Amino acid sequence: MKPVTLKQIAEHLNISVTTVSKALKDYSDVSPKTKALVKELAKTLNYKPNAFAVNLRTKESKTIGLIIPVIVHHFFSNVIRGIISQAEKKGYLVIILQSNESYELEKKQIDLLMSQRVDGILISLANGTANFNHLNDVLAQDKPLVMFDKIAKIVKCSKVIIDDRKAAYMATKHLIDTGCKRIAHFRGALLPQNSIDRFLGYKKALLDNNMPYDPSLVYICQCDDMSFEEGKKNAQQLLKDHNDVDGIFINTDLVAIGALTEFNKQGVKVPEDISIVGFSNWFMSSVISPTLTTINQPGFEMGKVAFKQLYKEMKRIKKNKPVVYKEIVLETALVKRESTKK
């Protein structure tokens, strides 16, 4: 019932544990004959090396940690899939933790992963994270860490992101190009770099095209579990505050769909009365009516690329070579649909 060990194989064949170990790993100093014997017996006994012992000996677990603000999220769950698929190819397992957008939890989870001694960490920051000691500690201990999507520029490590500012600029520009004269913005929470960047892209597009920037047209939402409701609320508020707005660039598809639903309900025509551009290209955006113009954000690819970078760094560290941090920017694209005019 108990798992088979090298020792048992050795005793069976009347040879030493050393030889068994070497035979299984095709060392050159064991004869073909004994190699064959060992391998055969190992197979029939269904020998599996004890991972705990191997980990202790080799000081690595072939496991990485992943901390993500939310799991139930079209974009993030795609990132997870990307990471896992790539990790599996390289023989790595991934432990997933959800920070729930909480800095405190994020800190604890980093600690947890460090004491579990994962080989590396992938993280997308919580909205509430403004202090980065926990991340710097990881790096200080020579543990590879790469951030993706929700990053902190200040932390010296690899990052894989999109150019949020540029994408937001594209989105807003598209509203301008299709005739919108007064454009609002539903932005994300205050801290995350990407909601800041999207806001800046929005603002720059306005100014570059001789349109005034009006802070009262910028609505904030936390983009958490309640995103959809936030979209509805902001839409209601917008209709009360500003009846002259004819275009909105919205931080996230989910919020955009909330707003869209509210407009549909109130009889506000999209795009005739108000045009909307979302962000993410969640597949639901192409299903809702009217279909949503949005920015395509490559979640699966981001996951893959993030793991690849982490993998490189893990290998470098293992060889005691210095790692060079990279900032990888993935391409985005505007996806034109029915929620904006031609």
Add this chain to the structure above:
Amino acid sequence: MKPVTLKQIAEHLNISVTTVSKALKDYSDVSPKTKALVKELAKTLNYKPNAFAVNLRTKESKTIGLIIPVIVHHFFSNVIRGIISQAEKKGYLVIILQSNESYELEKKQIDLLMSQRVDGILISLANGTANFNHLNDVLAQDKPLVMFDKIAKIVKCSKVIIDDRKAAYMATKHLIDTGCKRIAHFRGALLPQNSIDRFLGYKKALLDNNMPYDPSLVYICQCDDMSFEEGKKNAQQLLKDHNDVDGIFINTDLVAIGALTEFNKQGVKVPEDISIVGFSNWFMSSVISPTLTTINQPGFEMGKVAFKQLYKEMKRIKKNKPVVYKEIVLETALVKRESTKK
């Protein structure tokens, strides 16, 4: 730079490794004085026990494995969240693997988890899984395994599920009660127990209410990544084949929304011309127009309950006590919305 070990603390204080270890774990046979000394030094040196060594010694890793057919899925991602939240409370980490609805992959992943020596395994079966040796092997090695949602009745282990047959019966009955005379069913793939049960519930509701069961009204879909498209296709086919159908019970909300979209596009009025009941209560179902009547399937809770059961079994096994397998059935409910008549 290297992590602190017990040995280093011991040398610092001129005591033995044994005492340090015991002091940190509050053994009764070490004096309060030395305990205080050890703990203080451990804190200042930021000592973290080497998980690899602890694992080897204790033969457990406080890690479980989770195999799931798809991650990017409203229901399953909620299950994941439920599992992780509960696991975290009990100090367990969870390694997630995606079987991609493939039996071969699932088998490999079970192997992977076993050689990684996780303390237990949670699994929702792939559609393609018809052979259960890989699962029985796990159980034969006294490793706790609990199945959820997509289960195999034949495997002797704990399961947490919903009563799919009853839920499907409720759904179909509701169509009948609201006046539908000819009711189709978009079912899931052939193998999974839950799509079988939902089909059986549909069939029984018809027969119990003196309505003929017509196999040509049952359409199959794989319910994989392409679910939405499958819904559209099946809807098209249905309109061609049977213009007298006035109600459909659909295996999954996503497929239902695909069908709904197609009906909207083709000018078929829902629920006036055709009523629809979905399954899952994905939040999008309350957003789409018309909103979708559906069965609420408690994903988050299912994850929690599944982990709790696994946890119990892991504790039993650790104490060498026999485990009793449970089949836990979670409650579902019909959620009435606009896609069915009053």
Add this chain to the structure above:
DNA sequence: TTTCGTACCGAAAACGTTTTCGAAATAAAC
């Protein structure tokens, strides 16, 4: 014959814990 090289094997240390068991030292009981 001796010497050298090669092919094959194994003893032993190491990774960092946990835990058993006995020993020493002190305090309590007679």
Add this chain to the structure above:
DNA sequence: GTTTATTTCGAAAACGTTTTCGGTACGAAA
């Protein structure tokens, strides 16, 4: 003063691997 408890400590084994370093044995070269 001797015996018995009680408190406090540590040596050592164990978990299962990996890897270093010597050591045989045997054939070939001298």
